[in-house]
Amino acid sequence: MFLEITSKNNDQLKYLRKLSSKSFRDTEAAFTIEGTKLFLEAVKKQLLFKQVFITKEWLEINVGTVNDYLIALASNGVSVTIVSPAILSSVSSLQKPEGIICILPKIIVPSGTFKRYVLLEDVQDPYNVGTIIRTADAAGFDCVVTSAKTADVYNEKVLRGSMGSVFHLPIYQVESLLDYVQQLKKQSITIIGTSLTGSSIWEREPLNGSFAIVMGNESKGMSHEMSECCDQLLKIPIWGQAESLNVATAAGIIMYDLVRDFK
Missing domain, CATH: 3.40.1280.10 (SPOUT methyltransferase, trefoil knot domain)
Structure with a gap:
């Protein structure tokens, strides 16, 4: 069910790297999140996902918590891709990546009056x-x-x-x-x-x-x-x-x- 990427030069990874630039995020109306907590928070808030990159090691550690969510995302057409820790490190902004990076469309916030x-x-x-x-x-x-x-x-x-x-x-x-x-x-x-x-x-x-x-x-x-x-x-x-x-x-x-x- 999950795809796999073995090359650092994959076009999807190039796109992911470009999202570190604000101007590219603005143009694409997309952004990235890293780590288990932000992934679970985004799932809890039922945000839309465009793509998910994970390592096998991260999945094995968190399988009981995240597997159903990943299967549901894949079933809804979201690309869930397995990469090696080395490849994930090449696109991560963290010194010690947790093992998951996601691409999401920017959140549309309706206007309103507040207190x-x-x-x-x-x-x-x-x-x-x-x-x-x-x-x-x-x-x-x-x-x-x-x-x-x-x-x-x-x-x-x-x-x-x-x-x-x-x-x-x-x-x-x-x-x-x-x-x-x-x-x-x-x-x-x-x-x-x-x-x-x-x-x-x-x-x-x-x-x-x-x-x-x-x-x-x-x-x-x-x-x-x-x-x-x-x-x-x-x-x-x-x-x-x-x-x-x-x-x-x-x-x-x-x-x-x-x-x-x-x-």
Whole structure:
């Protein structure tokens, strides 16, 4: 039932390698995931699959967990292909590949109106973006919206950092985050920015409606234009000698502090 590839120069593997490029992912409207956890999360969310590459060794270790899923995918026309560990390593982004790489079509996210937004303005480190998405999911936020210069949500490091949370809540990338914020303000959604010039989160007024929290670039913070759009600016007090907090750490502290108002 499963096919087998024995050459590293196979056209399917060449296509898989090209998907490491954002421009090629955008053109093909496809992306890749690696590892057992992301595979199981994608199956659980009933996402579409285009192709699956596995090693015999991985299948033997996980057969009791994954075999029925793989058979179901193959029965539905998805190509499930067995490759050697050496071939999988040649297309993997991991130093120690787990034994499975999948190609999926990009997720179509319907537009909607939400109560709790996380907005990322030019957050460029993929692991930071993935961690913020994971925390937003855990804290009960409704969606994440990113600027055009924020790390691509389909970057393999973002996907791994999110630990599957990219499949749990809507994520949008917009050309102009400023324009998006202006639209939110017209819907009476409170825009909360993060800035060293803001008020302490421990002294803020309680929230009583829909809101969006904006996290800025790792080194520059929010842009001046974005700060001007915010209804309030908050900061996390630093009592030690560190100059600042990592943006993903700061986002987690602020997100959990804000949602306390509704628990």
